[in-house]
Amino acid sequence: MIRAYSVEDVRAAESAAMEGLADGELMQRAATGLAGVARARLEERDSDAVVVLAGSGDNGGDALYAGALLAEAGHPVVVVLVGSRAHEAALAAARDAGAIVLEWRDGAAPGEVRTALGEADLILDGVTGIGGRPGLPDHLAALPDLVSDDAYVIAVDLPSGADPAGLVASDAVYADETVTFGLTKPVHLMPPTEPATGLLTVVDIGVPEPSSPAVERLTYEDVARLWPVPTPTDDKYSRGVLGVVAGGEQYTGAPVMNVTAAVTAGVGMVRYVGPRRPTDLLRSLVPECVFGEGRVQAWAIGSGLDAENADDDQLRVVREALESDLPVLLDAGGLDLLEESRSAPTLLTPHAGELLRLARRLELGDLPDDAVRRAPVEIARRVADHLDVTVLLKGAVTAVVPPSSAGLPVRTQSDAPAWLATAGSGDVLAGLAGALLASGLSPLDAGSVAALVHGVAADDANPGGPVRAMDVAHQLGRTVARLLRR
Numbered sequence: 001m002i003r004a005y006s007v008e009d010v011r012a013a014e015s016a017a018m019e020g021l022a023d024g025e026l027m028q029r030a031a032t033g034l035a036g037v038a039r040a041r042l043e044e045r046d047s048d049a050v051v052v053l054a055g056s057g058d059n060g061g062d063a064l065y066a067g068a069l070l071a072e073a074g075h076p077v078v079v080v081l082v083g084s085r086a087h088e089a090a091l092a093a094a095r096d097a098g099a100i101v102l103e104w105r106d107g108a109a110p111g112e113v114r115t116a117l118g119e120a121d122l123i124l125d126g127v128t129g130i131g132g133r134p135g136l137p138d139h140l141a142a143l144p145d146l147v148s149d150d151a152y153v154i155a156v157d158l159p160s161g162a163d164p165a166g167l168v169a170s171d172a173v174y175a176d177e178t179v180t181f182g183l184t185k186p187v188h189l190m191p192p193t194e195p196a197t198g199l200l201t202v203v204d205i206g207v208p209e210p211s212s213p214a215v216e217r218l219t220y221e222d223v224a225r226l227w228p229v230p231t232p233t234d235d236k237y238s239r240g241v242l243g244v245v246a247g248g249e250q251y252t253g254a255p256v257m258n259v260t261a262a263v264t265a266g267v268g269m270v271r272y273v274g275p276r277r278p279t280d281l282l283r284s285l286v287p288e289c290v291f292g293e294g295r296v297q298a299w300a301i302g303s304g305l306d307a308e309n310a311d312d313d314q315l316r317v318v319r320e321a322l323e324s325d326l327p328v329l330l331d332a333g334g335l336d337l338l339e340e341s342r343s344a345p346t347l348l349t350p351h352a353g354e355l356l357r358l359a360r361r362l363e364l365g366d367l368p369d370d371a372v373r374r375a376p377v378e379i380a381r382r383v384a385d386h387l388d389v390t391v392l393l394k395g396a397v398t399a400v401v402p403p404s405s406a407g408l409p410v411r412t413q414s415d416a417p418a419w420l421a422t423a424g425s426g427d428v429l430a431g432l433a434g435a436l437l438a439s440g441l442s443p444l445d446a447g448s449v450a451a452l453v454h455g456v457a458a459d460d461a462n463p464g465g466p467v468r469a470m471d472v473a474h475q476l477g478r479t480v481a482r483l484l485r486r
């Protein structure tokens, strides 16, 4: 498990670590680790010229001390001071080591700064760290255009401009790599900010780990730990029966993908409830599936289901499922059918548009069109709290957000190649997560394990290339086996 801690917890842990250490010791450790990574990247890339962007705070201090170490090692270093102040001792160290010092404190970039940025092989971005407000200072808006495409950008602690809490989207430096100190922070793992982080490298500076993370990310080991592996005494019922209510006469593909995914992921049995055409199709395509009502351990409801034109039988079964004490997953059209909170485990799997529609239907505050893009986890949290459900918000970084009442951290996963953004992949995810709910996992575990396995299976199905949803569904069993074997 990868764990990230809130800025307050990071600051408290750093203060605890500083007790008994000489003044500035942690910053020296941070700068030494940062300079070590920077030197390795310069060497790997057979390159030389370094530019240090240094802001007003301690993040600028880290960057300046690292710049001093790189200059001492013989690299040409240009320091660009971009804040109203600079860390004095660190700046003196950089000067003493031979760095050239330029200023770009406001307005357009001076010519010599443009030249330095255009010629840099490696840039250390030390504008803001965990003390940063979201967004770049106005005068740095043009920064991305001034950086050569060939330069390797290392963000110091976090990409400047990105919200340290990872809650809101903003202008930020997009780094190739982020070197963070001691602890991972939410900015590195959350949907609106992770894309700016690049490769994440954690340098140990001796900061103790706080007790409760704000964000978690599952690794392959966690999948091996959480996956419901059958024992010799299991049978198809004890392994979990998933009921699927999906599709209709017009939408026949979604149930095929739900059911194929659940069967391939190894659920004990799947029962499908739906009208004639999807039923006939499933009979020929997924012979393992059984049809009609019966006992189930969880429901996956809503993929390809048009709530307004749904079959009466389907609507009745959905009503009964929602009133039952069984776990329910609601996807796509199923999201329109949830009116109130239920006491049993419930997992919603919207994409951004569906989450916005749902939050608006529930009248959860002022919600402009870009609300979910700007603050995805906050909007998911509003829905989770209002309905007391877990919300899995699908995206390049998928967030699984439990209700605040659960007292659990958000989980985020970014295992999927961009190729997975294709019609039907959400139906596969719903079938997979539903299978895990049926085998007894909590909504948080089912959602996060499903998100990881879904993403890895997409890559396994066709590494580095396009992938169709059905291929992901067919790949699931082999990917699970691979992850369990590790």
Ligand SMILES: NC(=O)C1=CN([C@@H]2O[C@H](COP(=O)(O)OP(=O)(O)OC[C@H]3O[C@@H](n4cnc5c(N)ncnc54)[C@H](O)[C@@H]3O)[C@@H](O)[C@H]2O)[C@@H](O)CC1
Pocket: 011, 014, 015, 018, 026, 027, 028, 030, 055, 056, 057, 058, 059, 060, 062, 127, 128, 129, 130, 131, 132, 133, 134, 135, 136, 137, 156, 157, 158, 161, 181
């Ligand atoms: N506290 C510690 O023990 C350690 C801190 N370290 C470094 O210290 C950093 C935190 O330092 P600070 O608390 O000084 O905070 P920062 O260096 O992140 O930034 C604070 C400064 O930037 C300005 N600022 C913030 N947002 C801005 C924006 N959007 N536009 C323009 N200016 C903005 C603030 O007014 C302030 O002057 C960490 O990220 C890390 O890099 C490391 O040296 C390791 C040890």
